[in-house]
Amino acid sequence: MKVLVIGSVYPRFQEDAEVPWLRTSIAHLKKAGVEIQVLAPAYKGLKSHDIDGTHVNRFRYAPASWEILTHEEGAPSKIASKPWLQLLAIPYIINGFFQCIRICRKWRPDVIHAHWPFPHAYIALGAAKLFKIPLVLNFHGAELLLIRKKKWVKPLLKFAIGQAQAIFANSSFTAGKIKALRNVDVEWSPYGTTLEGASLPLASAADAASATPSSGGTPQRPEPHAINNKFKILFVGRHIERKGICYLIEAAKYLPRDKFEIRIVGVGDLTEQLKQQAAAVNDGAEIIFTGKLSPEDLANEYKTANVFTLPAIVDHKGDTEGLGVVLIEAMELGLPIVASNVGGIPDVVVDGESGILVPEKDPAALADAFKRLEADPTLIQKLLAGARNRIDKCFTWDGIIERQVEVYKRLQQ
Template sequence: MKVLVIGSVYPRFQEDAEVPWLRTSIAHLKKAGAEIQVLAPAYKGLKSHDIDGTHVNRFRYAPASWEILTHEEGAPSKMASKPWLQLLAIPYIINGFFQCIRICRKWRPDVIHAHWPFPHAYIALGAAKLFRIPLVLNFHGAELLLIRKKKWVKPLLKFAIGQAQAIFANSSFTAGKIKALRNVNVEWSPYGTTLEFGKRNSELGITPHPVNGKFKILFVGRHIERKGICYLIEAAKHLPRDKFEIRIVGVGDLTEQLKQQAEAVGSRKFEVGSESSHSELSSSTKCNAVGDPYSPAPIIFTGKLSPENLANEYKTANVFVLPAIVDHKGDTEGLGVVLIEAMELGLPIVASNVGGIPDVIVDGESGILVPEKDPVALAEAFKRLEADPALIQKLLAGARKRIEKCFTWDGIIERQMEVYKRLRRS
């Protein structure tokens, strides 16, 4: 089984942390017997290379210094801040189109699997038609949300869906949006954990009781609107500082704004080693030096962490939170793979009932779901967990069952391979 995987992003070097779920997916496909090549755009002149024994074909689409449309940040965000990058979309599609034909003429894959169908369906279609290769389109949600901003994307996506022999979606939320465009069969194909250590809570020493006297609430992710971090900060107002601590890992466009919000709440603190200055550390310490037990819970911004320090955050946390929202662009979590990782590491979950999150979190069984944009509901969920260790154990057991049923790579890849084989036979 030879599969050509097309995407906008793929690791550029061995230690690159880009799209870990796609890299892990390909590793498991190879383990299942598939032979894989990847087609992805160059980044600043990057030539074709191998990663984990998989050949990555890089197509050029501009002078090296201009090849920044992908990687490190989503292309839509880059285009929003640098509108001139939209001009690169045309050579991107054209050059990718012809590179795909060259690869398929020489290698003759059994299946073309194109992630992010806008625009990659149009990179794949020429080769798929010319060499009669079945085409699988894999939606992740973001491409469908473009329709709200760019109406002309809708007919292009609708046409592309009609040309594919199989459609994958990362969540039921994404599948619903696909079916709203065109009534087709959609295969649910989520992600598994991308953590190499993937150990249970007992192995990592994660405990369902306060660490260092406080119940630690952990958020990990980019600081962007759809993550809903501002509502987590507001939830601190409803949590007694002598019992709770909120730890926010990561960076993003909203980091400084969120720090200012936390300072206004009256609970900002910074880890040594974050991007804050000495004066900020001093002022935040004074801000938190006094207060009754029911003043806001302390909020700690850790900044971007090394893998070792991130693992320690998971190890010492008591609950993982994803307070996601539907942002002003209509964007939200397509699946919430970070939840799967936190579950795999043995943390109970509190998350918003939006997007693809309910595919992962069954309320009261594998975690706690709360309404979006509701700081009080978030705080109440944390209080329930802190006061009820038995509930934590129940949710951890339910999370393990949910992972084993839906989110193990063996199960995910087995379903993908069945689709590939069916297409090859047809």
């Protein structure tokens, strides 16, 4: 079986950290016997190339110095800061459209799987119709949230949904948005972890600080207090509005300084603003900004943390977390979760079973959840066991890919 995967972003070189979940997904599809090619836009003149033995077809859409619409940051965010970039949307779609036809004429895939259907459904539709290739549209949430700001997107998406033979959604939240546009069957197709061999045993709270491989190769967590007396609260992600970091900083006021430490990993447009906010917190938990970390230093942050948090919100544009794959990875690494009850997060975090959910924009509720975990190792032990069950049930790549391949096969019958 041959599948052409279309997306706005794909790794440009071997060490590129762009869309690791998509790269991992394709690796698992290939492992299942599916032959894959990728169609993605060029970045600053980048030519077609191979990654992990997969051929990546790059289509050009502007002079090399202008090909910055995708990669490194979402296109909507780039357009917000550089409005002229929206002029590239038309050549982007046209050139992608014809490149898709060329690939399908030569390679003849059995299925076209287009991620982010706005605009990639329109890149795929010509080849799908011309060569009678089934089309799968894969929604990740952001394209649906665009409707609130750009009303003209709604009829385009509604039409595209009607042309597809199958629809995938990364979360039940995203699926609900799709069904509100058009009443169609939607397959839930989340992401699994992108970690390789990093899973840690789901230990008790008292053992959840760091990991050191034993001679047998199984990571073990030593006592946290051997390293730091404070209960470490970890956030990892871009510093943008929908991550809700400002509410995590506000929660520090409710946490005793001698017991708690908040560690904020990453960078983004709001970094300096958030640092200023944190500097104004005189009492409460210490707040540390680590900046962007190497893979080794990031792994150490996970190993020495006691809890992982994602205090996400629905931002002023209506954007929020489509799924929260970082939560799955934190679960895999043996950390209990505290997160906001928004977007696709409840698909991962079942309150009281695989983590703790709190209302969005509620610093006091965040602080209370951290205090509960710090005071009750038995609760963390229960949540970690529930997290393991949740991952095994819904977020293993073998299960995700098996369901995808079943859909592909059904479309060929």
